[in-house]
Amino acid sequence: MNKVVSLKNVTKSFQNKKAVNDVSFSIKKGEVVAILGPNGAGKTTTISMILGLLTPTAGEIKLFNHQPREKQVREKIGVMLQEVSVMPGLKVREILELIRSYYPNPLSLQELVTLTGLTENDLKTMAEKLSGGQKRRLSFALALAGNPELIIFDEPTVGMDITSRNRFWHTVKVLAEQGKTIIFSTHYLQEADDAAERILLFKDGGIVADGTPEQIKSRISKQSVSFKVDPEASLENLYLHPEINDIFRKNDRVYIQTNNTDKVLELLFQEKIGAREIQIEGGKLEEAFKQLTSGHKEVI
Ligand SMILES: Nc1ncnc2c1ncn2[C@@H]1O[C@H](COP(=O)(O)OP(=O)(O)OP(=O)(O)O)[C@@H](O)[C@H]1O
Ligand SMILES: [Mg+2]
Incomplete structure (x- = not known):
């Protein structure tokens, strides 16, 4: 026992x-x-x-x-x-x-x-x-x-x-x-x-x-692409793609949750939304924490 x-x-x-x-x-x-x-x-x-x-x-x-x-x-x-x-x-x-x-x-x-x-x-x-x-x-x-x-x-x-x-x-x-x-x-x-x-x-x-910590990080953190974009840019077309699971804003960045970050990068350029400072978020507990506790209140 x-x-x-x-x-x-x-x-x-x-x-x-x-x-x-x-x-x-x-x-x-x-x-x-x-x-x-x-x-x-x-x-x-x-x-x-x-x-x-x-x-x-x-x-x-x-x-x-x-x-x-x-x-x-x-x-x-x-x-x-x-x-x-x-x-x-x-x-x-x-x-x-x-x-x-x-x-x-x-x-x-x-x-x-x-x-x-x-x-x-x-x-x-x-x-x-x-x-x-x-x-x-x-x-x-x-x-x-x-x-x-x-x-x-x-x-x-x-x-x-x-x-x-x-x-x-x-x-x-x-x-x-x-x-x-x-x-x-x-x-x-x-x-x-x-x-x-x-x-x-x-x-x-x-x-x-x-x-x-590894399990929690691997649950989500390798599956996020974030970037900056002009406030007036429309992100609606992104929702049409099945590879994109969710889109939300945190501070001045947009985050995309996906199982396929390569495909998301391709889509960002294809849809010409003007994404800047693109980052693939990988391996950070902070990111896992944010996503698991966010409640997605800031969904666009
Ligand atoms: N004695 C109490 N009477 C009424 N509500 C309480 C009491 N103690 C805690 N709460 C409420 O219960 C919830 C959980 O509080 P708790 O202190 O467990 O949070 P916590 O996770 O430790 O937060 P923190 O990170 O701020 O320390 C909060 O909404 C808090 O307002
Ligand atoms: Mg406490």
């Missing part, structure tokens, strides 16, 4: 709004999973339910085959939430010692310092006097304090400088190599592409894609 997290038909409604709508997935021991999706897609709500901070309106969540709120489960989880709040009135070292004391097998202070990059100076500082990025480092250390088997980060690198960010992902790699199960959400898609072996892509409270 190596399922660490399992959600079955989980829904969470706030008043009449379904923030999470009939979501099912499970995560195995040792997986590193990124939860992606636009603002309001349901990522934090899902994470909060996994942590037992919110109760699902319907459906079932199991962690290590137990209810999320059971003590034996909580001891195995480390978490870094989207909103960082630190205990005021205590020095960083004191907070770390306090939280360590709650766990049966905590990591040593030295290990926490090494893993998170907290400095001697940070340890002596009152928590409320830390900078935003230093607070994140503290909250990272608190997440790891109990030597958890499952670690959950909600947008962990927001506000981190490039050095802290690199160190953070290096540590995540080390933890993954130790066999920890790691779930994180991020809006930095490159982080997901680099660090995750699996991506759950959320949109409007549901999962629209679940696979490796």
Whole structure:
């Protein structure tokens, strides 16, 4: 039984709004999973339910085959939430010692310092006097304090400088190599592409894609041609061609979805629509994300 997290038909409604709508997935021991999706897609709500901070309106969540709120489960989880709040009135070292004391097998202070990059100076500082990025480092250390088997980060690198960010992902790699199960959400898609072996892509409270970064990219990204064109140019004739699956505008570019990019290039010239700066979009997670979550609201 190596399922660490399992959600079955989980829904969470706030008043009449379904923030999470009939979501099912499970995560195995040792997986590193990124939860992606636009603002309001349901990522934090899902994470909060996994942590037992919110109760699902319907459906079932199991962690290590137990209810999320059971003590034996909580001891195995480390978490870094989207909103960082630190205990005021205590020095960083004191907070770390306090939280360590709650766990049966905590990591040593030295290990926490090494893993998170907290400095001697940070340890002596009152928590409320830390900078935003230093607070994140503290909250990272608190997440790891109990030597958890499952670690959950909600947008962990927001506000981190490039050095802290690199160190953070290096540590995540080390933890993954130790066999920890790691779930994180991020809006930095490159982080997901680099660090995750699996991506759950959320949109409007549901999962629209679940696979490796490669699988998700290959689903759509090699099949798009984009270009600039004069606003008054008519694109209607393009719709007559069966090779063109969809046309939509994003910012100042037109995107064409197709299974045959060569044919689309040929058509662009044949139809003389004046396409400029033509690009074939290939292999970018960002493109996959845009297309899978766009809802095609900007269809011409
Ligand atoms: N406590 C709440 N009461 C009412 N609505 C809520 C509550 N928490 C979340 N929502 C709504 O549920 C939806 C999903 O919110 P959630 O915080 O899960 O999104 P998210 O994917 O984490 O977004 P972000 O990328 O902005 O962090 C949103 O429409 C949000 O307004
Ligand atoms: Mg969120």
